[in-house]
Amino acid sequence: MPELPEVETVRKGLNDRLADFCIERLEVCRERAIASQGGSKKFIKKMRGNFVGDWQRRGKYLIASMHREQLKDQKKIDLSSLCGWWGVHLRMTGQFQLHQKEIPACPHTRVRFWNKEGSELRFVDVRSFGQMWWIDPESTPEKVMSGLRNLGPEPFSKNFNACYLKQRLEGKSRSIKSALLDQSLVAGTGNIYADESLFDAGILPQKKSGQLKELELEKLCKSLIKVLRISIGKGGTTFSDFRDLEGVNGKYGGEAWVYRRNKKPCRKCGAIIQREKLSGRSTHWCPRCQM
Numbered sequence: 001m002p003e004l005p006e007v008e009t010v011r012k013g014l015n016d017r018l019a020d021f022c023i024e025r026l027e028v029c030r031e032r033a034i035a036s037q038g039g040s041k042k043f044i045k046k047m048r049g050n051f052v053g054d055w056q057r058r059g060k061y062l063i064a065s066m067h068r069e070q071l072k073d074q075k076k077i078d079l080s081s082l083c084g085w086w087g088v089h090l091r092m093t094g095q096f097q098l099h100q101k102e103i104p105a106c107p108h109t110r111v112r113f114w115n116k117e118g119s120e121l122r123f124v125d126v127r128s129f130g131q132m133w134w135i136d137p138e139s140t141p142e143k144v145m146s147g148l149r150n151l152g153p154e155p156f157s158k159n160f161n162a163c164y165l166k167q168r169l170e171g172k173s174r175s176i177k178s179a180l181l182d183q184s185l186v187a188g189t190g191n192i193y194a195d196e197s198l199f200d201a202g203i204l205p206q207k208k209s210g211q212l213k214e215l216e217l218e219k220l221c222k223s224l225i226k227v228l229r230i231s232i233g234k235g236g237t238t239f240s241d242f243r244d245l246e247g248v249n250g251k252y253g254g255e256a257w258v259y260r261r262n263k264k265p266c267r268k269c270g271a272i273i274q275r276e277k278l279s280g281r282s283t284h285w286c287p288r289c290q291m
Helices: 004-017 039-047 146-150 162-169 176-180 191-201 214-233
Strands: 025-028 051-058 061-067 082-089 094-099 109-114 120-125 131-135 274-278 281-285
Touching: 004 051, 004 061, 004 094, 004 214, 025 039, 039 082, 039 131, 162 214, 176 191, 191 214, 191 281
Parallel strands: none
Antiparallel strands: 025 109, 051 061, 061 082, 082 131, 094 120, 109 120, 274 281
16 A cells, blocks of 8 residues: 555645646546545536645545636645545555546546546556545535544654654553554554664564653654655655556665565675564564664
8 A cells, every 4th residue: 555655756746747737527437436425426526627726645645625716826725716625545556647648548547537638637546445535615624534533643743753652652562563554643654664664763563562662762753754755755665556647666665674575684784584464464674683
């Protein structure tokens, strides 16, 4: 599943490429892709004729403001022209593609959007778990997209720090790896960056989260932010399905320290990278660098 760096890469691409995109027409190829009330019929009716505004990311969710008129400043939400919100979750394999000319749709195409010039924004999803929402302007994304209400702080926010983690993890017996996958603890982190940040912090993923000392928690916060920033700079990670709007793979995967490197030598100490299942997820670590 795309994690924070991959979703942030998509957000940047959508912001850059859809600045003047007015939805002239659209087609829902798979009904289950629309999760909001009213289904595809209401989604099509409400989205048609509107301009796509600024894209924001919250955890692994994407949210765009929708406007009746073209925005003068793409980075500012013009409340006078606001007509709703467009919510998206890529889930396992969802991806956006932008085509400047007509190209036949693949069998996994779920939703298609065209502007007056004939450019097409296409949502492709092999596993078909991705979802979209229309949110009326009198409502809010948090009211309609229930997953938003349970998210913890963003890793880059001032609310995410060692003091916060200490308070939330105190007395907990679950592993620190499992804790990092909990979206109510920290938004956007998944399997890849949990493994990578724990390696960078020198913390064994099996260690009970409630036993981490304040110094370890400080190192973990810094490591998670560091790893996420590096990956965002590389356009995220591609091990299977993730692509940006141009169809380009994320480049962080080739630089991963432990993720999917089981039975290979550690790039720091030469010890063999280990792997085991923790809470049903493959977990990778170095037995020498992580204690």
